Amino acid sequence: MNNKQISILLVDDEERFRQGLRSLLGFYSTSASLPVNVVGEADCVEQVVKLAIQKSPDLILLDLELVNSDGITAMERLKDISYSGRVLVLSAHQEDKWIFQAMQKGAAGYVFKSRVANQLCDAINTVLKSEIYLPPEAASGFFRCFQENASSVYKASSQLHLTEREQEVLQLLTQGASNEEIAKNLYVTVATVKAHLTNIFEKLKVSSRTQAIVAAIKLGLVQA
Template sequence: MLSQVEQSKTLATLLVDDDDQFRAGIRTLLSFSQIQDRAIKVIGEANRPALALSLAEQHTPDLILIDMELIEGDGLSLLQQLQDSNASSKTLVLSGHQEDYWIYQAMQSGADGYVFKGQVSQQLLDAIATIMQNQIYLPPEVATGFFRKFQKTQASLPSQIGQPCNLSERESDVLYWLVQGASNDEIGKKLYISVATVKTHLTNIFLKLQVTSRTQAIVAAIKMNLVQS
């Protein structure tokens, strides 16, 4: 367990992947990197969901990097279990799967971002920096598949489309910019309100949409046609 001083200076990270060689490569990359003046410290590694959950509970990492293919399970089940346990860790998927299904399911299961393994060297640090600022990271090649899957599934969710949730006009404005990927600070500047007010609106939005994260709010907003691109 890291001390409070160490926690403030480091970004505690858990690596979850069934490929020992890939984990070693990520560990090496992270050892030479910093995010927001915090050194990245790998505090544990796992190749199966059960071990990952145990390590996450023991160490409470700031960040968990998750592969979709794991021994005795998969990344989707792990994401869901982390979400069900109300874990505070940010989760970033690093996967060789480029199919729309995996991208859609990962984000719907609570992932804060998704990066193809073939793009890790170019995108990993940017992705980590983005999600640690409470934003969602989806590079263009991933976002395309994510929203394409939404378009295909909307027709099968007629009861949710147009479902009223009593958002105020200001909450709708905040939700619009949230879907565009804006940070709390950026939303505040665009709407001429304080960050504290943005957070209050987000809390109300989450309650009305019955979600617990920014990712889930975006998923719900798109499903229910609450925002227009």
């Protein structure tokens, strides 16, 4: 990292843990290993969004357990406001599903709280270089879930005889893409997209885009 000061927002529902993070980050700054500035603290989604807009921090250190909500919802809200910084999850949750879901929602890294003292400095440096930080203990959980998810999607699409291209169209459809956006993304014509949608509707036994999206989610045909 260069000498530019890094603005950080601390998000955790436990004040004591936030204090510990402040102390650790303060040590990084005074030792010149990581010039950081904590610009705010939050313990709920509403505060996260408000401070992200007001302070535009370079990095958000995010817990997955928040007051009246969770970090997954916070990341969804941050995406809604087009937050341009990075999110590094610091969580006590070590279950595969939490790691996978957090990374799917846009986290740039995942650190178990029990390993924060040893890994935080390296994690911050890594994610601020637009790289992903997943230490071995978190990476193994992520890939286990990734493989299971990919396998279930493949099995469901195979049973309905969806082609690979139809699967791609369906995935983009569930993300809210228009026919024109799907065509542009897949480098095909709008007419081709419409033909794929006709085939998809027939295989799913639906008659509209909304029905197709609902069916795809219920059948596990798309990744969340």
